[in-house]
Amino acid sequence: MKDISLVRFLPKEPKVPFINLRMFAAALSVLAILASIYLFSTRGLNYGIDFTGGTVIELDFGEEPRPDDIRSTLADLGYAGGTVQNIAPPKSENKSYDFVRVGIPLQPETGDAGATAQQDALKAVEAGLAEQVGPYKIYSQDVVGSKVSGELRTKGALAVGLALLAVLAYIWFRFEWQFGLGAVMALFHDVILTIGVFSLTQIEFNLSIIAAILTIVGYSLNDTVIVYDRIRENLRKFKKMPLPEVLNLSINDTLSRTILTSMTTLLALVSLYILGGSGLRGFSFAMIWGVFVGTYSSIFVASPLLMLLKLKRGVNTGNAEAAEA
Structure with a gap:
């Protein structure tokens, strides 16, 4: 040989x-x-949500997600520092397409005002994605605070x-x-x-x-x-x-x-x-x-x-x- x-x-x-x-x-x-x-x-x-703090939501669009469309939506809403990442669904879900993880940076206010600002940002992103990208289902939601x-x-x-x-x-x-x-x-x-x-x-x-x-x-x-x-x-x-x-x-x-x-x-x-x-x-x-x-x-x-x-x-x-x- x-x-x-x-x-x-x-x-x-x-x-x-x-x-x-x-x-x-x-x-x-x-x-x-x-x-x-x-x-x-x-x-x-370019620190991720792990180091800057913010909210991470995992979304199921019912089809293969379009990261570029999601990124442009975040930019239009004023959250250009947001992150978009495809993730495979759990095997138990029997899905043939990926989910998408969206990270929204922590808003600059502190204390109660900061919590309110973060909630407002989350609502704005959810509404914008539904309008510009399409309907979806929230699979999970996690918050990383500034202290963490x-x-x-x-x-x-x-x-x-x-x-x-x-x-x-x-x-x-x-x-x-x-x-x-x-x-x-x-x-x-x-x-x-x-x-x-x-x-x-x-x-x-x-x-x-x-x-x-x-x-x-x-x-x-x-x-x-x-x-x-x-x-x-x-x-x-x-x-x-x-x-x-x-x-x-x-x-x-x-x-x-x-x-x-x-x-x-x-x-x-x-x-x-x-x-x-x-x-x-x-x-x-x-x-x-x-x-x-x-x-x-x-x-x-x-x-x-x-x-x-x-x-x-x-x-x-x-x-x-x-x-x-």
Whole structure:
């Protein structure tokens, strides 16, 4: 049987000069980080109802919903910040079409006036949809208050921060402090660029995107740890080889694994993005971006940072004296 595996198309011993490209990569990363910070500070993020508060209603139009018509209706009514999302009905419903979830942002008033304003907005949207889109049945209705949405924003940021701290502690314990700091700096790079691309595209930023960012942290860390483990192994094996050569050798040793893992992951994510519907589009887009940026940072950020942090051969990386003892 003919071998059609992808492995045979990859060089067995690649010799790509990644470390020689570190200055170009560093300039590119710095520019991308500055651009992300600028976009976030000027445009911000398109927060979903989870983070802004508001009312979410699920509607059954008795046929396949028309999201564009619903969005234009919300815009005509003055609720351009509203969200529209197709959702599959429960299996028990035996429906052959999707429902639609409509999110109405929380109105600016506070206290009793705010509650009244939110109710008025809900009534206006319901009347407008019935008039311009067609009759429907309300399947469910949920309200997310400003206090709850504020807590979700805080806890989402806290979850990402604690994940990065846990990574720093583990890598520091498992390797040396230079590895831990390099891994966390690479993960910060990935998170900032992900926030920047969401600020640029204005794709809705909700709790599912927080879950995607945490998944990106795990994926990128997995790539980085594999490269770091090979670096540590080669430092023990080649005790007199200069550090830049050891880093380049280690990256090339793990290159085929990195390419194959990234490509197979992307196949699943692209399928999810195309076929998963609008409900999963934001999450899958974040993951696709995360695979690209995570692979890039493992090669061009995490490893060259070890040179900047002046990694030396120690107990955990292969000291000649320690080996003789």
